[in-house]
Amino acid sequence: MYRPSKNPPMPSLRCRRRNSSASARMRIPSLTTGWSSMYPLLPISRQIISSRGIYAGFPNFTGDNSQSDRELIANWYSNSPLSPAHMDWSSHFPAFVDPDTSKTNLSGGRKLTKEVEVVDIGCGFGGLMVGLAPLLPDTLMVGMEIRTSVLEYLSSRIHALRSQQQRLKNKAANPSSTELQDASAQPEGTESTAPAPSNDDEIGTEKIFPGNFENITAIRSNTMKFLPNFFGHHQLSKIFICFPDPHFKARKHKARIVSESLNSEYAYVLRPGGLLYTITDVEEYHHWVLRHFLHGEQPEGAAPAPSSKDLFERVSEEELALDPCVRVMKYETEESKKVTRNKGNKYVAVFRRKADPEWPA
Numbered sequence: 001m002y003r004p005s006k007n008p009p010m011p012s013l014r015c016r017r018r019n020s021s022a023s024a025r026m027r028i029p030s031l032t033t034g035w036s037s038m039y040p041l042l043p044i045s046r047q048i049i050s051s052r053g054i055y056a057g058f059p060n061f062t063g064d065n066s067q068s069d070r071e072l073i074a075n076w077y078s079n080s081p082l083s084p085a086h087m088d089w090s091s092h093f094p095a096f097v098d099p100d101t102s103k104t105n106l107s108g109g110r111k112l113t114k115e116v117e118v119v120d121i122g123c124g125f126g127g128l129m130v131g132l133a134p135l136l137p138d139t140l141m142v143g144m145e146i147r148t149s150v151l152e153y154l155s156s157r158i159h160a161l162r163s164q165q166q167r168l169k170n171k172a173a174n175p176s177s178t179e180l181q182d183a184s185a186q187p188e189g190t191e192s193t194a195p196a197p198s199n200d201d202e203i204g205t206e207k208i209f210p211g212n213f214e215n216i217t218a219i220r221s222n223t224m225k226f227l228p229n230f231f232g233h234h235q236l237s238k239i240f241i242c243f244p245d246p247h248f249k250a251r252k253h254k255a256r257i258v259s260e261s262l263n264s265e266y267a268y269v270l271r272p273g274g275l276l277y278t279i280t281d282v283e284e285y286h287h288w289v290l291r292h293f294l295h296g297e298q299p300e301g302a303a304p305a306p307s308s309k310d311l312f313e314r315v316s317e318e319e320l321a322l323d324p325c326v327r328v329m330k331y332e333t334e335e336s337k338k339v340t341r342n343k344g345n346k347y348v349a350v351f352r353r354k355a356d357p358e359w360p361a
Contacts, residue, residue, distance in 0.1 A: 079220060081107065084232040089116065092217035093140055116140045117237040119269075121223045121257060122244055126154040127333035129216040130161070135324055137211025139237075142230075143218040154218045165212035172208065224257065227265050234271040238325070241278045243335040246285045258289050263308040272355040275315065279329050279348045281339045286347035290314075293351050310357070315350040326350070 081087040088109030090097050096112045103111040118136065120128050123143025132141060145151045221230065244257045258278070266276055278289050293312045295304045304310075320326050330336055330346055339346055 080226040080229045082229070084228075084230060084235070087230055089140075089217075092142075092219070093214065095212075095214035096140065112140070114138075114140060115235055116142050116231065117235070118142070118240070119144060119231070119236055119238070120240045120242070122146070122241065123154065123218055124150060124242075125334045126157055126216075126218060127336075128240055128242055128329060129218075130157070130213070131328040131332035132325060133211055133213050133216045134209040135328070137209075137215060139215060141216045143216070144221050144223050144230075145218055146220065146222055148220065151218055151220045158213060158216060158218065161213040165208060168206065168208050169212070224255075224262060227262075228268060231269040233268060236269050237271060237274045239266055239270060239274070239276045240325075240329065241276070242329055242333055243280055243339075244285070246280070246282045256285075256288070258292050260292060260308060263292055263312075267308050267311040267353060270353045272353050274353045275325075276312070276351045276353070277325065277329055277348075278350070279336070279346055281335075281344045281346055283345065283347060286349065289349055293349070311354050312351040313354055315352050320348065320350055323350075 083106070085105055086107045088105060088107050089112050090110040093112055096114060098111045098113050101110065105111055117139050118132070118141040120126075120141065120143040123129060123145050126143055129141050129143050143154065145154065219230075221227075241257055245255070247253060247255050270276060276293075278286075280286050280289070293309060294314060295309050326348060330348065331340070336346065
């Protein structure tokens with residue numbers, strides 16, 4: 001007769017990154033309940049955090065084990081609207097809320113006076129949006145970021161910039177008596193000798209910028225899954241993909257943000273004439289981007305198979321030289337500055353959305 005042992009063998013504590021089975025993932029949190037008191041010196045919590053971080057998609061996981069794996073997965077869906085008509089942008093762009101309170105979306109939120117037009121996929125710390133905000137003060141821009149801690153920093157940064165701009169506007173509208181005396185003491189016809197800051201070094205100084213950074217915001221979302229949930233057909237005029245994760249291993253290429261299926265979604269939300277900007281410091285990834293947006297050389301007499309490549313064309317270098325957005329993308333983002341410090345190469349490719357082909361009669 002079989003008699004179960006009072007002390008069952010201890011399960012393996014080795015964190016296997018390649019083990020993707022649901023049963024293996026669900027067993028990991030149970031290690032803290034029974035075996036932690038028997039083996040207090042084993043680094044169980046560290047392995048739990050690492051495994052849950054990889055599984056849940058949080059590179060900077062805080063170690064909070066209060067949520068179950070099922071709840072973490074459900075957060076992707078709870079944070080995404082059912083459709084673009086359900087998305088409430090009023091809290092993100094309070095300066096652009098329609099004054100007519102009767103105009104609401106399907107979720108009951110207030111509508112805006114204009115639609116979001118620019119998206120930065122994987123916005124990171126927001127250097128691109130902060131640089132573009134004064135250039136496009138009347139254009140609403142959204143950064144989409146998957147990392148919670150990075151998003152919290154960027155949201156705080158945008159809030160601080162807006163608050164600073166509001167203080168400067170109030171200060172300019174109601175100057176103090178000391179400032180009036182300083183202005184009257186300066187001889188007429190003379191100008192201030194203080195050097196004017198340049199580029200993004202002006203951010204955070206005593207300068208009022210067009211738009212006051214009210215036209216930028218950031219949200220947490222997985223673009224690979226939920227992009228059409230946020231933006232409608234032909235809604236966007238610009239999409240930026242700056243220094244994406246190259247995922248060097250071949251088995252991870254399916255996680256790249258540029259692919260045949262994702263390009264079809266970009267073509268869906270991008271209006272004809274709109275631009276999709278890409279930049280990377282990895283030459284192999286740059287060629288990957290070109291292969292997935294442009295048709296290669298075809299044998300004579302053979303036509304390429306229909307795909308999303310038919311909807312994009314590459315923008316010439318002459319046009320890029322005149323585009324201020326390219327300069328911001330190359331020199332004013334955090335990642336681009338890092339590449340510049342390391343004296344690395346930057347590979348830029350911009351693609352224009354073609355008009356939709358006519359349906360055959």
